[in-house]
Amino acid sequence: MPLKNEGIMIVLSSPSGAGKTTLVKLLSEREGFTISISHTTRTPRSNEINGKDYHFISKEEFTNMINKKEFLEYAEVFQNYYGTSRSNIFTELNKGTNIIFDIDWQGTAQIVSKKLEQKLITFFILPPSREILFRRLSNRDMKDKLIAEERMKEFDKDILHWKNYDYVIINNDLELCYKQILKHINDEINGLKKGYDIKFIEKHIKRLMQ
Numbered sequence: 396m397p398l399k400n401e402g403i404m405i406v407l408s409s410p411s412g413a414g415k416t417t418l419v420k421l422l423s424e425r426e427g428f429t430i431s432i433s434h435t436t437r438t439p440r441s442n443e444i445n446g447k448d449y450h451f452i453s454k455e456e457f458t459n460m461i462n463k464k465e466f467l468e469y470a471e472v473f474q475n476y477y478g479t480s481r482s483n484i485f486t487e488l489n490k491g492t493n494i495i496f497d498i499d500w501q502g503t504a505q506i507v508s509k510k511l512e513q514k515l516i517t518f519f520i521l522p523p524s525r526e527i528l529f530r531r532l533s534n535r536d537m538k539d540k541l542i543a544e545e546r547m548k549e550f551d552k553d554i555l556h557w558k559n560y561d562y563v564i565i566n567n568d569l570e571l572c573y574k575q576i577l578k579h580i581n582d583e584i585n586g587l588k589k590g591y592d593i594k595f596i597e598k599h600i601k602r603l604m605q
């Protein structure tokens with residue numbers, strides 16, 4: 396991965412179930428991106444480790460951090476709070492570390508609005524179809540179909556924010572999707588022009604919203 400002195404910030408957002416977490420892990424494993432570990436008030440899932448997947452904290456601790464202005468961004472998602480703590484991020488970026496953020500559209504909008512001097516590239520990941528998304532959501536540890544249905548309703552709202560991202564990528568095939576993201580990152584770092592078929596994305600979004 397080419398680097399120019401300072402690290403860059405990569406944001407990946409997606410409606411729940413579009414495969415973003417896997418992509419974040421791949422970028423970290425293969426390209427050496429450092430994953431920003433968020434703070435959250437949600438309960439850990441059975442496979443999650445405190446300090447690795449998230450810093451799991453209480454609502455009170457989260458409120459304290461808000462009051463002390465410790466968050467670069469924070470948001471309420473599915474009735475829980477999630478936030479990116481400022482600590483370390485800028486030190487790491489100055490050292491040349493590339494950082495990847497797995498955050499929602501609200502947090503992305505907050506970071507974008509800060510107009511930071513560090514390079515920021517934002518990606519919105521979409522599923523290939525509503526049917527596949529519903530299947531993915533129903534196959535999770537949350538077996539409850541009702542939860543999958545709730546998340547589909549969220550999907551209809553989340554998808555509206557695609558326009559605020561630099562790139563929208565369809566996750567039809569994980570490796571292909573990964574390669575597309577990497578190409579955009581490399582092109583951006585090397586100052587190449589955006590090679591991106593926005594008309595195709597618009598059509599896909601229309602289909603997803605039907």
Ligand code: 5GP
Pocket residue numbers: 408409410411433434437468469470472477478479497498499500501502503
């Ligand atoms: P989950 O509970 O499934 O891990 O995450 C739910 C949503 O919260 C995902 O869309 C994820 O990207 C988002 N999220 C995770 N960490 C943060 C964060 O620090 N800030 C914001 N704004 N969203 C986050």
